[in-house]
Amino acid sequence: MVGTHTSQHVPPSAGSPTIAVVGSGPSGCYVAQFLSKTWPDSEITVFESLPAPYGLIRYGVAADHQGTKGVVRQFDRLFTRGGIRFAGNVTVGRDIDFSRLATSFDIVVLATGLSGDRELDVPRDPGARVVGAGALLRALNGFPHHGLSRDGTGRCTPLGSRVLVVGMGNVALDVLRLLSKDTAAFTGSDIDDEMLTQLRPERPATLDVIARSGASQAKCDAAMLRELIALNGVNIVASGLDEKDSGPVADLLRSSAAPARDEPGRTRVTFHFGLQPRSVTTRDGRTVLTACRRDDGTPVEFAADAVVTAIGFTQGAAHDDGCPGPDWAGDHVYRAGWLSRGAQGTIAENRKHAQSLVRSIVDDFEAGRITASRPGFAGVADLLAHRAIGFGDWQRIEAAEHRSARPDRCRRKITDLDQMLAIATGAR
Ligand SMILES: Cc1cc2nc3c(=O)[nH]c(=O)nc-3n(C[C@H](O)[C@H](O)[C@H](O)COP(=O)(O)OP(=O)(O)OC[C@H]3O[C@@H](n4cnc5c(N)ncnc54)[C@H](O)[C@@H]3O)c2cc1C
Incomplete structure (x- = not known):
């Protein structure tokens, strides 16, 4: 004492x-x-x-x-x-x-x-699975009371094989990397292995990133993106990348993006630029995020097992x-x-x-x-x-x-x- x-x-x-x-x-x-x-x-x-x-x-x-x-x-x-x-x-x-x-x-x-994780300011169905990046990263960091949902046996509900990440700052990049990295690549870390297994029994098949801005204004550090791109078993796809987009993030994505296809055992990470989230609903047991293209207002829907929000803290x-x-x-x-x-x-x-x-x-x-x-x-x-x-x-x-x-x-x-x-x- x-x-x-x-x-x-x-x-x-x-x-x-x-x-x-x-x-x-x-x-x-x-x-x-x-x-x-x-x-x-x-x-x-x-x-x-x-x-x-x-x-x-x-x-x-x-x-x-x-x-x-x-x-x-x-x-x-x-x-x-x-x-x-x-x-x-x-x-x-x-x-x-x-x-x-x-x-x-x-x-x-x-x-x-x-x-506190800043919440998405859009209408949301109570049954939708939305997890704050802060809570998720705390859980993977062995925080005593992270507040993630648990099943009847006390285990954290897995995030699933299709996950959306809203935001494209460094915290979003942390989430993408930790969810798509091979378990073997955590050598030397102090990751909470039990939480990692519960939340991510397998690496997700797809991670879709919803960014409001264009690639030129992306808030993440290029070094963080480079680290993600370098991971084994990850395919990078960029959607909504404009030819006028410049800067390190746009350049990195241009040089590393692959054709959009699912490959067994690999995680496809797709960056979607210029999308404004509008609502989070549920359909057939999945969480559906609807966003609008910022240039022409066209709605776009993403169905996922979980949505992770990485849009700041309060x-x-x-x-x-x-x-x-x-x-x-x-x-x-x-x-x-x-x-x-x-x-x-x-x-x-x-x-x-x-x-x-x-x-x-x-x-x-x-x-x-x-x-x-x-x-x-x-x-x-x-x-x-x-x-x-x-x-x-x-x-x-x-x-x-x-x-x-x-x-x-x-x-x-x-x-x-x-x-x-x-x-x-x-x-x-
Ligand atoms: C997920 C995530 C990843 C990050 N990664 C990086 C990184 O890789 N590199 C980097 O440079 N920065 C990183 N940052 C940013 C960095 O963590 C912050 O800049 C920094 O921690 C802010 O420091 P702080 O002392 O203001 O707050 P905090 O680090 O949050 O510390 C606040 C402390 O106050 C304690 N506390 C709260 N209320 C009370 C109370 N009433 N009584 C007593 N104690 C209390 C809390 O328990 C906590 O220990 C990251 C941030 C996040 C959220």
């Missing part, structure tokens, strides 16, 4: 502010890092809902992109050597009132991200007490990362924004708009004594994940919260 004072945490020192960062995703960690460089004597606590730190680095960034996930090694050092306290398993708004936090710390930085459910509302505010309260800017930007961009946010926090402090007067963690410790887990506790979970990994996986994420907490606290 997290201590009120342990040797590795910097206790509050007169003159330095006490700081609470809410959320341990990249934004929260970068803010904590820059603040601790500015005020090495300040007491900084990073609160996190889950027993595991790092937000979307752990649960969003695709399991086969371990190089990207590797950024956590530098964040680990903040907690192991940098004197910053990790208070996991604590949801601000549920386990501690925001007002109690705000009266206990001199500076509060909210970095809670955006956890705050979680309105009734979620852990979502910062407008009343989570004050002169000493700041917002960072996706929560402040919307769901755009890479991990590196969060670093840049964290740096400029910390500059304005320091300006406020130096101008006397914030003072160093509140007790910090000691002001909330009584609420968390039997709840918060510290970084050492998290490291026990992580060690168990490494120990239980198959030889061809780098870890096997524990998806059961109770089990995580039992390991964290040393209970059997």
